[in-house]
Amino acid sequence: MQVPPFSLSQQISDLGTDLEEAVLQVLRSGQYIGGAAVKAFEDAFSTCVETSHAVGCNSGTDALILGLRALDIGPGDEVITCSFSFFATAEAISAVGATPVFVDVDPTTYLIDLDQIEAAITPTTKALMPVHLFGRPVDMTRLMAIAKAHHLNVVEDCAQATGARWNGQPVGSFGDVGCFSFFPTKNLGAAGDGGAATTNDAGIAQTMRELAVHGMPERYLHTALGYNSRLDAMQAAVLNVKLPRLTGWVERRAEIAARYREQLADLPGLCLPSTELGHSWNQFVVRINSARDDFRQILQDRGVSTIIYYPIPIHSQPAYAHLGQAEGSLPITEQLCQQVLSLPIFPELSDQQQQTVIATLQKLLRVQAPTQLPRNGNQGRMVA
Numbered sequence: 001m002q003v004p005p006f007s008l009s010q011q012i013s014d015l016g017t018d019l020e021e022a023v024l025q026v027l028r029s030g031q032y033i034g035g036a037a038v039k040a041f042e043d044a045f046s047t048c049v050e051t052s053h054a055v056g057c058n059s060g061t062d063a064l065i066l067g068l069r070a071l072d073i074g075p076g077d078e079v080i081t082c083s084f085s086f087f088a089t090a091e092a093i094s095a096v097g098a099t100p101v102f103v104d105v106d107p108t109t110y111l112i113d114l115d116q117i118e119a120a121i122t123p124t125t126k127a128l129m130p131v132h133l134f135g136r137p138v139d140m141t142r143l144m145a146i147a148k149a150h151h152l153n154v155v156e157d158c159a160q161a162t163g164a165r166w167n168g169q170p171v172g173s174f175g176d177v178g179c180f181s182f183f184p185t186k187n188l189g190a191a192g193d194g195g196a197a198t199t200n201d202a203g204i205a206q207t208m209r210e211l212a213v214h215g216m217p218e219r220y221l222h223t224a225l226g227y228n229s230r231l232d233a234m235q236a237a238v239l240n241v242k243l244p245r246l247t248g249w250v251e252r253r254a255e256i257a258a259r260y261r262e263q264l265a266d267l268p269g270l271c272l273p274s275t276e277l278g279h280s281w282n283q284f285v286v287r288i289n290s291a292r293d294d295f296r297q298i299l300q301d302r303g304v305s306t307i308i309y310y311p312i313p314i315h316s317q318p319a320y321a322h323l324g325q326a327e328g329s330l331p332i333t334e335q336l337c338q339q340v341l342s343l344p345i346f347p348e349l350s351d352q353q354q355q356t357v358i359a360t361l362q363k364l365l366r367v368q369a370p371t372q373l374p375r376n377g378n379q380g381r382m383v384a
């Protein structure tokens, strides 16, 4: 049996004619930019995130850029974030002319290390950008307290965490702005690119809305240099059909994660992710303590496809060479990039497919364990 890392077509066929009808309706309406589908989605999404506003835009990256711009963050400003994330987190900070400042991640949660934030704050720090990586919520109670004490803005990168909650409250509703991606493999995926920025501040919402349409508060009056970053009407129609299913999909992800955690416990050489209430499990990321890439190939040869999120830390990317951040300066991030492996997790993964993944891992690790795998002696140290 072949097990893919994700499957997008399955979800589309499960949704059947609802989705096709919604898309056809937009196609036949002639209303391709803005209109009822976009408005309906923004309303439904702000209800879902429990904020007073949601502004649809072209992508999660653009949502981050719009949020930063609306908070007037730009050249000369620093934004503290983590290097263990998708590149767009830092790229958005740079895109507005500000400078990303990276702190290391926590070895148990893989999220920004809250104990290291304060030491990174300088007089030019303007904002914190926590990333709810892999769908796991950052401790927003503590993060917001740090932000408040230092008068910093907070832009949440919720791209991987649609449906996640901290303390029962949806991510994206804590900071000044919450930024979501509807890239097809995210928890709520469009049939193409899409994003949204959420906020409880009417002024910030209005600014983001204007920036997304060429800084244009009224037709052909441009008060700022903005972007062409609208949420496509066709994508909004797709999202309107999918949004009511989000809770069920996140529950199914959590069920798959629970089964992995139960069945893969105690395998030598394998560190499982710790769990957290409100985790939305966009990814189930294990750590292989040595020879991760070889191990991944062996899994692939046996039909189990995995993905490495992420093989290179952001601060080590050629595009950020100019920051001059030394190798070894973010040791947990750098170690994770060498060890992480994402197992297949998506709502449509069948029990049988998951059993194949589990059985394959059990067989390989039980056989190879004593001689090959645990080499660096810290196996278990990062397990919660």
Ligand SMILES: *Cc1c(COP(=O)(O)O)cnc(C)c1O
Residues within 6 Å of the ligand: 058, 059, 060, 061, 062, 085, 086, 088, 089, 131, 133, 157, 159, 160, 180, 181, 182, 183, 193, 194, 195
């Ligand atoms: C996907 C992602 C983004 C960017 O979202 P796009 O919609 O692809 O632009 C930003 N941050 C993180 C952490 C992501 O995973």
